[in-house]
Amino acid sequence: xxxxxxxxxSFMALGAMLLAGxxxxxxxxxxxxxxxxxxxxxxxxxxxxxxxIVLVVLAIxxxxxxxxRASKQSADYEPPHIHGHxxxxxxxxxxxxxxxxxxxxxxVRSNYLVESTPEGFEDKEPIVIYASSSNWKWHFSYxxxxxxTVNYVNFPxxxxxxxxxxxxxxxxxxxxxxxxxxxxxxxxxxxxxxxxADNPGEFWGRNANFSGRGTAENLFxxxxxxxxxxxxxxxxxxxNAEPITEEKFTELLEPGHLGKSTYTGTHLEFSPAPxxxxxxxxxxxxxxxxxxxx
Numbered sequence: 001x002x003x004x005x006x007x008x009x010s011f012m013a014l015g016a017m018l019l020a021g022x023x024x025x026x027x028x029x030x031x032x033x034x035x036x037x038x039x040x041x042x043x044x045x046x047x048x049x050x051x052x053i054v055l056v057v058l059a060i061x062x063x064x065x066x067x068x069r070a071s072k073q074s075a076d077y078e079p080p081h082i083h084g085h086x087x088x089x090x091x092x093x094x095x096x097x098x099x100x101x102x103x104x105x106x107x108v109r110s111n112y113l114v115e116s117t118p119e120g121f122e123d124k125e126p127i128v129i130y131a132s133s134s135n136w137k138w139h140f141s142y143x144x145x146x147x148x149t150v151n152y153v154n155f156p157x158x159x160x161x162x163x164x165x166x167x168x169x170x171x172x173x174x175x176x177x178x179x180x181x182x183x184x185x186x187x188x189x190x191x192x193x194x195x196x197a198d199n200p201g202e203f204w205g206r207n208a209n210f211s212g213r214g215t216a217e218n219l220f221x222x223x224x225x226x227x228x229x230x231x232x233x234x235x236x237x238x239x240n241a242e243p244i245t246e247e248k249f250t251e252l253l254e255p256g257h258l259g260k261s262t263y264t265g266t267h268l269e270f271s272p273a274p275x276x277x278x279x280x281x282x283x284x285x286x287x288x289x290x291x292x293x294x
Contacts, residue, residue, distance in 0.1 A: 027177045032224075033197050034118040035180035042110045049099065114181060118196035121160040126194075129153060129161060130266070130273055133185050133207060134168040135255035136214030141266035145234050148244045150252060150261040154233055157200045157224035163193040166274055168253055173209035176222055182208045190273050197224035217257055237262055246270045 029044070031037040113119065117126065130141040131153070140153040155161050165174050165185035174193060175182035183193040197203075200223075207218035225233065244263035249271065252258070 031178060032199070032201060032203065033179040033195060034120055035114050035195055036178055038110055038113055038119075039181050042106055045106060046103070049102070053099070115194065117194055118160050121196050124159050126160040126162045127155055128164065129155065130164045130166075130190075130268060131174055131185070132166050132168055132273070133172040133174070133211075133218070134253045135170075135212055136207070136218040137252065137256075137258055138174075138205075138207075138218070138220045139168075139252065139267065140220075141268050143266060143268060146265055147234060147237050147241075148263045148266045150258060151219070152221040152223070152260045153205075154223045154225055154230060155197075156227045156230040157197045158227055160194060160196045163195065164273060165191045165193060170211040171209060172207045172211050172218070174205065175208040176203055176205040178203050179222070184209065188274050190275065200224050200226055200229075212255075214255070214257060221260070238264055 028036075029040050031040045128143060130139075130143065132139045132141070138151055138153075140149045142148070163174060163183075165183060166189065167185040167187050169187070171187070172185045173182045174185050176195065179195045179197060180193070183191055185191065203222040203224070205220045205222050207215060209215075211218070241262045241264050243265045244267055246267075248263070249267045252261075
């Protein structure tokens with residue numbers, strides 16, 4: 001019974017600590033975009049399912065400890081042998097199977113949605129931004145607007161964003177917690193991350209994958225603007241910023257931390273991005289189609 005009391009007290013203390021922090025929202029559970037909302041809803045669903053499983057296991061554990069605790073039976077007492085019970089075995093097998101099916105459906109559906117254009121933005125043209133990492137900085141290239149920024153990114157809140165991710169060094173992970181989940185940026189391919197913001201606002205992003213001693217400070221600022229403010233920012237950059245040159249970009253790639261900076265033009269002009277992973281898959285599918293017709 002002492003062990004049981006200690007276990008219950010531990011869970012009570014854990015619950016008290018969790019409740020004490022309820023006033024401060026976890027940033028991943030404070031979504032500001034459709035992709036993040038989907039992932040936050042799925043996270044809460046998983047928490048509820050796992051919580052129910054834990055409660056059932058704890059209830060069974062308490063029941064077993066009480067029912068089969070030490071008693072005053074004689075030393076030679078032998079409990080009756082119990083054969084298999086169809087109901088118990090059905091529950092033991094059926095319930096885990098049902099849980100796995102539910103989690104599989106949720107996972108597949110969620111992955112499909114977050115890999116597509118954000119819900120509610122299907123009829124709007126996305127803005128394409130290339131986000132490349134180097135030790136320990138983020139470079140954002142706007143091919144349509146002819147702008148490049150370092151360690152901050154701006155985009156209009158009423159348009160979906162296609163981030164084209166890759167790295168000039170080790171594998172990193174691009175993550176804006178309030179807008180969606182993370183995705184890897186790699187050196188030899190481009191991956192695409194679809195995000196959108198519900199309303200104008202300021203957020204922060206980071207590298208969520210360990211990539212050396214500067215990982216902790218590998219952060220960037222994010223601002224979703226109104227269309228008018230975004231257009232004004234673009235015009236201001238073209239009026240005041242200096243052009244990005246190959247020499248300057250080579251300097252920016254040197255390992256270290258930098259503040260924010262802004263340039264006209266993009267490094268894509270003299271240092272193109274690697275092949276797109278999506279394009280490679282499409283080309284492979286097209287080749288298979290041609291082969292099958294032949």
